[in-house]
Amino acid sequence: MSVLAPDTVRAELERILASAAFDASPRNRQFLRYVVEETLAGRAERIKGYTVATSVFSRQADFDPQVDSIVRIEAGRLRRALERFYLMAGPGEGPRISIPRGSYVPVFDADPWPATGGPGLAFCRRAPAILVRPFDEEGDQSAYPHFTRGFARQILVGLTRYTELFVFGAETALSGEAGAAGLDPDYLLTGGTSLAADHFRADLLLTEVRTGRCVWGESFTRRLDPAEILHARDDVASAVVRHLAQPYGALFAHKAQEVEGRPGSDLTAHHCVIRFYQYWRTFDRAMFDLLRDDLERATQREPGFADAFACLSLLYVDGYRYGYATPHEGGGSLSRALILARRAVDLAPLSSRSHHALGMAYWFQRDVSSALAALETGLDLNPNDTDVMAELGIRCAILADWNRAVPLLEGSYARNPAQPSGYRMGLALWHFWHGRFDAALQEARKVDAPSVAYGHVAVAVAAAELGMREEAARAIDALRRIQPDYLSRAEADLVGRNLHPRLVRMMTDGLAKAAAADAAQPLTGTG
Template structure:
């Protein structure tokens, strides 16, 4: 007890039990009181799974801890509830009650009190902060004693590759409280792992730190080959990270609901990044002007947030490539996009999104030799970023480098089904190249970017090749609504975009056939 008075410990116990920040069930509150009182009474040696099960949880005298894991499971929950309490409520009068892993005995430690409580410094941040707690171990993992610890570590590593996030491990929270403050976490990531002879199973739960509300949960199962235990661990950790942090993942969905309807003047830089990805899903022209103004404003207000600079760069590149910017400023848009992308990389050289922006600016300035390495660097920095994976695949498809393009595009959709559909144009032109018109049309029909010409172009070319004149004509009508003059300059546009000459010819031949059929006079029945 480190010389602490029992009365002081009991005051701390009552502070915990009466606090709204202590999120524990009634029986786990009883559990905590039991282990604290037994320890204070000098009976720590009697605090065993059997005694807890029969005294606290009402199990019968024939309880066998080897067959019934209730005590171990509830102890894990109680530890997490205590961690959250101290994260949210702070150290109180300087006594901390804990139940160390591997034991059910309560420990009482005195903590030095600061002159004034202050949050742990996290620097200027706009994105969310996530605390990753140690994962619970289910079942007998003695054959792989470091699996769960390593799994949590890999999740932390994966999350830190999304540089807009602030990621902390459990040690950070303890260090922060020892320094006299509380960690300003927005979300807590918890979970457990279980291993069997041939399966690895993981449950993951995301909760709001301030309310304790569960906002996302998922289970992951992977076949387990003991000879590939590390590879399996890392694959499952990567899957968790992708589901949580990638664009259109769980964190995006949570934030998108908050941003919906928010006044532009109150948007943070991270809010604008979320808005950008709402736009990016379909390249909605109606969002372009307002989103540009918002990003311009927040990059001035939060000049250290690299991802906002990257998104503004990508948006200005779209202003050039899709004609969203006015005609007299399109070239300036591209020059600014390159400057902004370089600024973003300077601010966050490890951000895949920043290298994505740099690659796009180089590409549309005609510097393919600089664009491809930028995409490759970004993907190396964050292999879980399916956006840059698909972008690199798309650029390789345009160059007809199918050996690189197709695996990247297919993997991006396999790993992130919510990936923007525009990248399916890359798969459609792959099928066109090889004469697989039905597959090309299937991919082209899935493109949901009505304000961009290229989905309509691929539908028209594939449909007319299959003899579907009505669908081809409808695609040309949609194309004309987007850009009435596009047909007259399509060859030059595709060439400027570095489309392989054979692909340009395939597309131009298909458009010519579709246009010819559309202009034929209708034949009256009979």
Template sequence: MSGLDEAAIRRELARILDSRAFDASSRNRHFLSYIVEETLAGRADRIKAYAIATLVFGRQADFDPQVDSIVRIEAGRLRRALERFYLMAGSGEMVRISIPRGSYVPSFEVGREAPSRTDVPVAGRSGPAILVRPFDEEGDHSAYPSFTRGFTRQVIVGLTRYTQLLVFGAETAMSPEPHGGSLDPDYVVTGGTCVSGDRFTADVLLTDARTGRCVWGGLFTHDLDPAAIATARDEVASAVVRSLAQPYGALYAHKAPEVEGKPVRSLTAYDCVIRFYQYWRTFDRRMFAMLREDLEDAIRREPCFADAYACLSLLLADGYRYGYVAGDERAGCLARALTLGRRAVDLAPLSSHSHHALGMAYWFGGDVPSAVAALETGLHLNPNDTDIMAELGVRYANLANWERAVPLLEGSYMRNPAQPSTYRIGLALWHLWHGRFEAALSEARKVDAPGVVYGYAAEAVAAAELGLWHDAATAVRALRAIRPDYLLHAKADLTQRNLHPRLVELVTAGLAKAAGASAPPAMTCAS
């Protein structure tokens, strides 16, 4: 407390307790007042778990802190509430109150007023910035003293693999002039871990740093084998990362409604990436032209944002493969997709999304080995990226490499049930190959891409093989509504898409059978 005025500390305490940014229960507000006043009165040595439990929390005189961990748990919550308060409200009269870990005695420090959010923008930022606070320990961690620290580190490492994010740990946030100026996070990740018997539990909160609103929360559990403690820790950390950062995860879900309401000219490059993922769910043709224009504008305005290049590359590859561009433009569209994919990798060589884009451009350009290598590289860089996991699974399914395809596809949906249904076409092909037509029909019906023929094609083939002629005819009509002449060119199209020859024959024969079911009676007899 050297150099600090007691009156200034009490004014800071009052500022905290009166602020809406201090999100703490009435009990923890009393807790904070008690430990501050005891310290100012020179009685810091009396601030023990027993005194807090009996004088603040109303526990009986027989309270045993070894049995009841209420004080430790509430101290963790109070510590997080203070950290978030200073993140939101900044320092007052250059005084900062904190509770060091491992102690209940508050610390009073000379604060350093951070610049306002608009004073020092983070140079080159496109995606959101995320601050990961150290996770609190609840329960007895004495058997695993570094477990929670390692868990926090693994969450940070996992998030950094999504290269569109700016990820900061608490040490970075507290260092002088982090990232060359104000940290200015968009989101804060906090939480706690609990080791109890043979179970490990982690609770995680994602908070909007500007409003203080908790926008997502998750509870994760895992069996705990002392011989494989690091494996359990890393698997739960990966689950947390996927829930937060993967496409259609918590960050996307919070941002998407805001982006939908923005005027086109006010979109940032990251907003355009969000819109791309909205399109990517169903490959909605109506979004293609506008999204293409937005992404072209985004890379002009933010020429170092790799994700925008990757999204535009994937979009142009779609223009080629789904016929969203005129016939005379298709070749140039694919060539540009390859150039953009390479540029994305140059800008962000550690980004799985960049390698995803490059792999798709190679695939539709007919360079299958390079496509598979690019997708494998992307998955190696970010094993939590379920989009690239599923994409690689579909490519292996096209090649009839079922040993590689099926675990990737099933694993991707297990890790991310919210990802696009279009990848299920790979599972439909797997079942068709093995004659499991009911399972193939079930998977094909899950494909939600109304403007793309391939889900309907798989559905028509499976229904025809099952003798469900009405269903087969309905699927063929839907297919013809998208591409009236597709049945005439199906074999060439599927071959160009690098499908295994047996798959090409299986699908084309099934489509012919389904087309017979959809033809008028006279045509059916003539055929």
């Protein structure tokens, strides 16, 4: 039992239950009250799945928690609702109430917040809050009376799959003027739909609340076919979500301006995540060490922010696969990556980014089946996450599973042309497999990762196969500047990356031709 005065705990309980920031169902409100009162009464040892199920969720005496998982599921929702409450409302005068994972017994923390000069909300918010206003309706929509509401709902569903965002909809208690002021959102999404006889149009505008500046606007038009209207509506909603929320989208671009020139000690964990995705565009070696240190500090300062753990895990994977880690770290980078990825999944099991990190850690430990399963889970959780889509695509390409790889890779770039160019290596491998060396070279040239060997490898091989000796030689020179001994260990390296045996042979044979071109003196012609 807590040593705190019961009245102070009850006062905090009532503050939570009375707040619009506590987004929990009536039953979960009863769940919270039940476990708090039982703990205050000295009966914490009785708080088990069975007693919660029968006392709160009206289950019968024959309730079996192994068969019926309602308490576990609702406890997860209650934990998230409590976390969101404290992020939005900030600390009160009483203790913080939480329910640790693996237990239903609440904890009352008398001093849960580090000292800070700013308000609780500003300190605790890790990522942007976006409020979706009711959309205007133009034209005669009587034939489709719920079209606009459904469109807004699909946007909300898509945005909430990016678990790092705080997303609030028009139909919540926070959507009115007073609620919006209390929430203090960073951005407002407004807009409208118009329906005509043969098409519909959606106009969207994202506004920064603090400045009133319009930071993004777009219009979308689709043909209006009554048989396909829901599909077309949802397709536009998904496009809106991708434009806004994915890395390199509108929110990323706007928040990235806050990061420029700021020292790591002045960055929140969310800022570190933004800086990570700036690095992720080209895998810039010059950013690696400082960024890793920043993310390490961020995970210590904000140990509940899953995205920081996921990005740090991906960074440790890069340290291994690109040779950025120091020699004494060696394979320890992968062990650290796996621990961090599992922590990210524990913190945010519904985050596609967490499963992306887990998949990469498994892949380079050569657990291919677990890696693919993790990436597939991530894509199922958020079909709009083009990074996960492309990552799954390039892994399938490495395995020469072209029926899966090519649609994923081409689809990812169609949905997000601004995503990192390194994924184009998967398309280059596809063309290599089919002997289309000119197309492979075109894809390899698009890879903008000068600190990484593999774009240079692909260019060297394709150029050598096409007889373009000068370009092949330049690529070999670039490769040697990055990894001087790479040619001598290329086969072992490619095998260790799970590359299909036929592709390993093609790459090593092509590298031998390119190396011969580099050795030839003088170089003549371009083939």
